[in-house]
Amino acid sequence: ETGVTQTPRHLVMGMTNKKSLKCEQHLGHNAMYWYKQSAKKPLELMFVYSLEERVENNSVPSRFSPECPNSSHLFLHLHTLQPEDSALYLCASSQALGRQETQYFGPGTRLLVL
Amino acid sequence: AQSVTQLDSQVPVFEEAPVELRCNYSSSVSVYLFWYVQYPNQGLQLLLKYLSGSTLVESINGFEAEFNKSQTSFHLRKPSVHISDTAEYFCAVSAMDSSYKLIFGSGTRLLVRP
DSSP, X not given: OOSEEEEOSEEEEOTTOEXXXXXXXXXXXXXXXXXXXXXXXOOEEEEEEETTEEEEEXXXXXXXXXXXXXXXXXXXXXXXXXXXXXXXXXXEEESSSOTTOOOEXXXXXXXXXX | OOEEEOOOSEEEEETTOOEEEOOEEEOSSOEEEEEXXXXXXXXXXXXXXXXXXXXXXXXXXXXXXXXXXXXXXXXXXXXXXXXXXXXXXXXXXXEXXXXXXXXXXXXXXXXXXX
């Protein structure tokens, strides 16, 4: 595996379910990100981790819970979601946390909340 | 705070024709500028970026963008497009102060027709 991988690629869940999204980067990077991509809207930054410490929580509801057990893995735990949470969730990584850094994105998990 | 405007949500063009995708930004501080491309069912990939120096930057697949500070623009151009260029293109900025955040536009879908 190379680059940034995400599983599952598609997920359908009910509003009472609990699920987790997984992201893995094989680039040796130290920073990881979660974004939400909704139709016709700009990407929204949700969470940022640097060296496994959370440095950003961009006013995200508590029904989204991130976890970064090591610099290669990032999870997004989901519970009691709402239909408006349906979107493409993208994970990204960068060598370090910096404004010039290129972010490398995974293919995303397309989530549908019923 | 920064914001990015991509005025065109979709740009249809015939193969081998030239194309320009427009991007304007707003910021009270100097910024770095990026173009990302998202092919169907894939994550975002960096196409090109402006950090400093020459205001004209080029990608390996024939795209170029020019930073125009007075017009706060970073338009993306290609003199002759291919069917394979069909994708969603996102303009993004990050501030040169302390922020590591990428602020994205809402994207422009380039549709290349034979």
